[in-house]
Amino acid sequence: MKIMVIGSMAFVKDMVKIQKQLEKHGHIVFLPIGSEPHLKDSLFVDDLEKNLEFCIKDNIMRRNFNQVEKSDGVLVVNHKRNNTDGYIGISALLEMGIAHHLGKKIFLYNNVPNYNSVRWAHEVMIMQPTIINGDLKKIK
Numbered sequence: 073m074k075i076m077v078i079g080s081m082a083f084v085k086d087m088v089k090i091q092k093q094l095e096k097h098g099h100i101v102f103l104p105i106g107s108e109p110h111l112k113d114s115l116f117v118d119d120l121e122k123n124l125e126f127c128i129k130d131n132i133m134r135r136n137f138n139q140v141e142k143s144d145g146v147l148v149v150n151h152k153r154n155n156t157d158g159y160i161g162i163s164a165l166l167e168m169g170i171a172h173h174l175g176k177k178i179f180l181y182n183n184v185p186n187y188n189s190v191r192w193a194h195e196v197m198i199m200q201p202t203i204i205n206g207d208l209k210k211i212k
Contacts, residue, residue, distance in 0.1 A: 075211060076102040076139050078168070079149035079181075080161040081110040081117040087149050090181075093208050094147075102139050106132040133163070140170045145177030147211060148201070150184065158184040158193075165192060172199040179204050179211055 075094060077087045084107050091101045109116045109126060116123060127133060140146060146167060153159035158180070160168070171178050178201040187194035204210040 073145065073211065074100045074102070074143045075179075076104070076136075076143040076146045076167075077149060078104055078136075078140075078146050078164045079151075080153055080159060080164060081107070082114075082153055082161075083149045083151055084110040084117075086151065090147070090149060090208065094211065097208060097211075099211065102143060104132075105135040105139060106130060133166070136163075136167060137170050140167050140176065141174060143171075143176060145179060145211075146171045147179045147181060147204075149181045151182060156185060156190060158182045160184065160192060160196060165195065168196065168199055168201075178202070181206060 077090055077094070079087060081104070087103055087107070088111070091103055094101045106127065148160060148164055148168060150158045150160050168178055178199055180201045180203045182205065183203050184193040184196050187197060202210065
């Protein structure tokens, strides 16, 4: 299966580990385009001025949407961030929306909070993702 691993760039090092594990299971795995600066500098995710310039200059959003289109599905790495269990950032939510629109499989690494706690979880659950609770063998 061709799978794109997505999520907050705060989790980019975990995405690389997950990529290697999925490849051992025979999957073809794509990481988000534009991951490199985040791997080199963990503070880049919160440097919104530099990040904005980079994303516009390199057309990151469109290129990642195209990557979703080439995949059979997406795996959302959604660990705890900013005191939110199962955190999903806006870019990952957009990529999930593209995957949903294109009829791709959507997997969540962890469950999301109840939608009464965080509004975006409502939209996530509408897409009916498969929650794997860290078990990569469930990706088929």
